[in-house]
Amino acid sequence: MPLDETTSSATPVVEVKNLIKRFRRESGAVVNAIDDVTFEVAQGDFVVLLGPSGCGKTTLLRTIAGLETPDEGSIAIAGRTQFSSREGIEVPPERRDISMIFQSYALWPHMTAFKNVAYPLLSRRGRKVPKDEVARRVREALELVGVGELERQYPGQMSGGQQQRIALARALVNNDDLVLFDEPLSNVDAKVREQLRFELVSMQRKLGFSALFVTHDQTEAMELAHRIAVLDSGRIAQFGSPQEIYHRPATRYVAKFIGAINESLGTVSAVDGDTVVVDTGHGRVVGALVGQRVAVGDRVAAMWRPERGLLSREEPQAVNRWLGRVKAPMFVGSHTEYLLAVGDVDVRLWSPRSDLVDAGAAAWVSVAPEDVRVLPLDGDGRRADAERPSAAPAMVTAS
Amino acid sequence: MSGTGALLSDRPAGRHARLSRRLPGPFDAVTLLIAAVFIAIVVVPLGRVLTRLFWVDGGLTLEPIRKTLAIPDLGSLLLDTLILVLASSALAFVIGVGLAWLNERTNARMGLLTDALPLLPFLLPPVAGAVGWTMLLSPRAGLLNSWIRDGLAVFGIELREGPFDINSWYGLILVMAFYAVPFVFMNASAGLRNLDPALEEASRLSGAGTFRTLRTVTLPAVAPSLGAGLLLAVWFGVGMFSIPAIIGTPAGIDVISVRIVELLTFTFPAETDVAIGLSFFVVVFVGLAYWLQLRILRRGRHATVAGKGARAKTIDLGAWKWPARLLVLGYVVFSTILPIVALVLVSLNGFWTPDIAWSNLSFTALQRAVFDDATTLQALVNSLGLGLVGGLIGILGAAMIALYVARRRTLLAKGIDAAIKLPAAISNMVIAVGILLLLAGAPFFLSGTLLILLIGYLALYLPQASIAADAAVSGVGKELPEASAVSGARPFRTFSRIYLPLMMPGLVAGWALLFIRMVGDLTASAILAGTANPVVGFRILEVFTSGSFALLASLSTVLVLITGTVLVVVLAYTRRKSKLGVAARVGGV
Numbered sequence: 009m010p011l012d013e014t015t016s017s018a019t020p021v022v023e024v025k026n027l028i029k030r031f032r033r034e035s036g037a038v039v040n041a042i043d044d045v046t047f048e049v050a051q052g053d054f055v056v057l058l059g060p061s062g063c064g065k066t067t068l069l070r071t072i073a074g075l076e077t078p079d080e081g082s083i084a085i086a087g088r089t090q091f092s093s094r095e096g097i098e099v100p101p102e103r104r105d106i107s108m109i110f111q112s113y114a115l116w117p118h119m120t121a122f123k124n125v126a127y128p129l130l131s132r133r134g135r136k137v138p139k140d141e142v143a144r145r146v147r148e149a150l151e152l153v154g155v156g157e158l159e160r161q162y163p164g165q166m167s168g169g170q171q172q173r174i175a176l177a178r179a180l181v182n183n184d185d186l187v188l189f190d191e192p193l194s195n196v197d198a199k200v201r202e203q204l205r206f207e208l209v210s211m212q213r214k215l216g217f218s219a220l221f222v223t224h225d226q227t228e229a230m231e232l233a234h235r236i237a238v239l240d241s242g243r244i245a246q247f248g249s250p251q252e253i254y255h256r257p258a259t260r261y262v263a264k265f266i267g268a269i270n271e272s273l274g275t276v277s278a279v280d281g282d283t284v285v286v287d288t289g290h291g292r293v294v295g296a297l298v299g300q301r302v303a304v305g306d307r308v309a310a311m312w313r314p315e316r317g318l319l320s321r322e323e324p325q326a327v328n329r330w331l332g333r334v335k336a337p338m339f340v341g342s343h344t345e346y347l348l349a350v351g352d353v354d355v356r357l358w359s360p361r362s363d364l365v366d367a368g369a370a371a372w373v374s375v376a377p378e379d380v381r382v383l384p385l386d387g388d389g390r391r392a393d394a395e396r397p398s399a400a401p402a403m404v405t406a407s
Numbered sequence: 408m409s410g411t412g413a414l415l416s417d418r419p420a421g422r423h424a425r426l427s428r429r430l431p432g433p434f435d436a437v438t439l440l441i442a443a444v445f446i447a448i449v450v451v452p453l454g455r456v457l458t459r460l461f462w463v464d465g466g467l468t469l470e471p472i473r474k475t476l477a478i479p480d481l482g483s484l485l486l487d488t489l490i491l492v493l494a495s496s497a498l499a500f501v502i503g504v505g506l507a508w509l510n511e512r513t514n515a516r517m518g519l520l521t522d523a524l525p526l527l528p529f530l531l532p533p534v535a536g537a538v539g540w541t542m543l544l545s546p547r548a549g550l551l552n553s554w555i556r557d558g559l560a561v562f563g564i565e566l567r568e569g570p571f572d573i574n575s576w577y578g579l580i581l582v583m584a585f586y587a588v589p590f591v592f593m594n595a596s597a598g599l600r601n602l603d604p605a606l607e608e609a610s611r612l613s614g615a616g617t618f619r620t621l622r623t624v625t626l627p628a629v630a631p632s633l634g635a636g637l638l639l640a641v642w643f644g645v646g647m648f649s650i651p652a653i654i655g656t657p658a659g660i661d662v663i664s665v666r667i668v669e670l671l672t673f674t675f676p677a678e679t680d681v682a683i684g685l686s687f688f689v690v691v692f693v694g695l696a697y698w699l700q701l702r703i704l705r706r707g708r709h710a711t712v713a714g715k716g717a718r719a720k721t722i723d724l725g726a727w728k729w730p731a732r733l734l735v736l737g738y739v740v741f742s743t744i745l746p747i748v749a750l751v752l753v754s755l756n757g758f759w760t761p762d763i764a765w766s767n768l769s770f771t772a773l774q775r776a777v778f779d780d781a782t783t784l785q786a787l788v789n790s791l792g793l794g795l796v797g798g799l800i801g802i803l804g805a806a807m808i809a810l811y812v813a814r815r816r817t818l819l820a821k822g823i824d825a826a827i828k829l830p831a832a833i834s835n836m837v838i839a840v841g842i843l844l845l846l847a848g849a850p851f852f853l854s855g856t857l858l859i860l861l862i863g864y865l866a867l868y869l870p871q872a873s874i875a876a877d878a879a880v881s882g883v884g885k886e887l888p889e890a891s892a893v894s895g896a897r898p899f900r901t902f903s904r905i906y907l908p909l910m911m912p913g914l915v916a917g918w919a920l921l922f923i924r925m926v927g928d929l930t931a932s933a934i935l936a937g938t939a940n941p942v943v944g945f946r947i948l949e950v951f952t953s954g955s956f957a958l959l960a961s962l963s964t965v966l967v968l969i970t971g972t973v974l975v976v977v978l979a980y981t982r983r984k985s986k987l988g989v990a991a992r993v994g995g996v
Contacts, residue, residue: 075889100432101892102901114890118908127904132895178894188893 027081043242059239074101107179290351295380326374434898452841475684492644495583503591515731532927535963539746544573553761574658591636598632753960776961798921805872855939863931879913
């Protein structure tokens with residue numbers, strides 16, 4: 009299945025501009041499920057929409073599929089406008105020429121695997137696919153996802169993993185440029201999920217379709233994505249590669265949502281280029297800025313990942329070093345997690361060694377300044393989880 | 408050849424797309440047209456009745472109301488109606504809630520019988536049931552009465568007649584209650600099934616016993632379901648015509664529904680003014696019941712329904728288990744099986760007598776009464792055809808409307824849904840009168856045609872069709888049709904390939920329900936049918952007034968046979984389908 013040569017690589021496969029979707033709660037309050045979202049998916053890109061439940065990621069996907077109608081903004085697929093509130097355009101889902109995999113797989117229970125997969129070939133308007141070509145392409149798709157032997161079976165006679173593969177075959181059979189995934193792996197058990205994830209990545213890289221994938225599972229997002237859009241209450245908090253999102257989180261929300269992180273709140277006492285000195289409850293922390301500017305006197309959060317910290321019994325030669333008391337070492341196999349009380353905060357630290365210090369002992373924690381991210385607190389910092397950037401697009405462009 | 412660019416070049420989404428935002432697609436347009444027709448056949452006749460109250464021959468008048476208030480026995484007519492409806496609804500409420508509780512919450516539950524209980528009354532249309540009960544409990548010739556007398560004679564008690572008389576207040580209330588029980592039973596069962604078991608468990612843990620929990624927690628929590636059931640029972644009672652006509656009239660018990668039919672059909676010239684005035688009383692009464700129910704239910708906060716899966720532990724009745732089961736079985740035998748037995752015996756015997764000649768039972772009487780009689784045969788053919796066609800039109804139209812309502816949650820969709828279900832709240836009698844007023848004379852001249860009956864049946868049984876179609880649509884879920892749309896299928900294709908096959912078991916069941924209602928109908932038939940367009944219901948009424956009981960029993964037996972056959976076939980079909988997994992909830996729940 010070759011790439012579509014007619015679509016120039018310069019045209020993004022998906023182009024969403026200033027999209028807004030409002031929902032009216034039963035109380036009468038209006039909530040923006042999608043709040044002024046703008047982003048693009050390039051040809052061959054695997055983009056993951058990541059966020060907790062209720063952040064609007066599925067709604068966003070469904071507006072792109074045409075299953076929900078946004079209130080404002082525009083959506084274009086392969087350069088053609090599918091929705092535009094200003095021009096009064098709304099193309100129904102069956103004319104958008106895309107494929108989608110649903111959370112429940114949505115296999116039609118009254119059709120065999122073969123008929124399920126053949127359905128998109130027979131349904132698209134303006135194109136009569138000859139019978140033998142239908143059969144050939146359905147078999148090809150079923151072989152591709154590794155369930156060629158299931159073609160005569162009904163969905164009710166298959167395991168969850170097999171149903172998932174049929175759903176994938178149905179989405180791929182038309183060679184669409186864009187495939188949407190709505191948390192498709194959340195219903196299969198862990199082992200199968202890992203296997204399917206791996207196959208999905210290699211299949212996408214091989215076939216070259218663009219994918220837009222919704223999930224709340226950060227590990228899944230990290231593994232699958234070229235780029236991740238982290239959603240926060242209907243807005244894109246950050247859009248970037250997995251590495252960027254992990255190492256250079258744009259906001260406290262993103263930093264806290266992806267992986268484990270330590271956080272000390274404090275006041276900026278000095279700024280020198282990208283290096284910032286923060287006074288916290290447990291002493292001075294030196295860290296680096298990511299994108300956003302801060303000034304002396306600003307309330308900020310100094311954040312660092314548990315695997316970046318070092319633990320020692322003797323005082324180390326480091327800029328950031330604090331004395332703490334080990335609360336409980338926890339052996340989890342690949343590493344040991346040490347929980348320490350440092351000043352007024354609890355600090356988590358991961359080390360490959362499990363015999364560094366015992367519970368109750370004093371120990372030094374140190375972390376390199378380039379591993380500490382300094383991020384501004386917006387508002388008064390009361391609701392750290394609901395924090396979002398006050399400036400408009402919090403987009404960090406990849407590459 | 409992949410996707411987008413190759414197919415539609417680079418032109419920005421064309422005129423096609425632009426239009427789709429503004430105008431409904433062809434599928435929606437067809438649906439809206441059907442909805443408009445369905446609503447019109449209910450609302451226009453209703454409006455016709457209401458305007459006819461004040462507007463006669465092009466002038467404003469109070470004549471109908473004056474004439475109605477001048478009926479000499481208006482007081483007793485209203486009082487009798489009120490007593491009958493309230494007493495039978497109350498009785499049905501007690502029986503229905505009791506049966507529901509036994510079946511849902513205790514170990515007296517009996518699997519298949521529980522599923523069958525709500526279907527039982529469909530097996531025996533009210534007309535046939537009323538005739539069957541007359542055969543059983545008529546003071547002299549009643550079969551059950553005679554068997555009881557024989558039994559008493561063993562103990563030396565000799566009776567000439569009785570001990571029971573069906574043509575009495577208690578007889579009428581009992582039979583009416585039997586037919587109102589399913590409304591209460593189905594609602595109460597659903598309420599009990601959906602109740603969060605934790606509510607009851609918390610009460611038990613707080614130290615309350617089984618019956619205290621039932622009284623203080625369970626019943627108040629399911630009050631809305633019980634209220635809805637009671638309301639349906641009351642509505643049913645007000646609109647019921649066949650049972651009071653057959654059982655009440657000989658006892659001198661006069662109710663509004665029977666009087667309306669008398670005035671329109673058996674009075675010459677028809678006293679339309681008074682019939683309409685009385686219809687107005689019916690509308691007021693039904694509205695009052697609805698308002699009362701709303702008032703009562705609004706007072707308290709009611710229990711919320713738990714998530715799926717949680718099934719309450721059943722209560723062990725201990726030594727009371729078998730007595731409770733016998734009670735349920737006794738109810739089934741008494742309410743359904745006995746009257747069917749009476750009908751079959753009398754029709755096979757050839758004439759109605761308490762001394763059944765067991766050795767001489769034969770089909771000849773049945774054959775002569777039904778198949779050799781040209782009018783009866785014609786009525787039978789008409790009824791079957793109307794049931795077949797009317798059921799089909801009703802369920803398919805309702806299915807398209809249900810789909811529209813489920814997909815578009817707009818104000819228009821909600822309005823259509825409410826309007827379709829409106830006849831449930833208005834007495835059947837009133838709608839039938841309205842259709843007669845509107846279509847029988849100029850400019851339509853549909854009097855005495857099958858078309859006017861078809862319209863009447865459709866208008867009357869739309870709510871049932873709509874409820875059945877809603878259930879079928881909700882069983883399909885959201886994602887299966889969405890997957891079809893994303894695959895490029897247009898709405899008509901999604902309807903025919905995805906919705907229709909998946910809804911089929913539900914639609915077939917809904918069709919059967921409509922068919923049975925239409926074939927067994929007496930309300931619309933009594934008002935809209937005549938000698939030119941006879942149907943079974945009308946024929947039964949005719950035979951009843953002329954007093955040939957063997958023929959009456961034969962007709963009723965045929966009716967039971969038809970409905971029974973349809974029910975069994977449909978049940979077998981839906982069971983088989985659900986085994987194939989078609990009804991399985993694979994799509995998004």
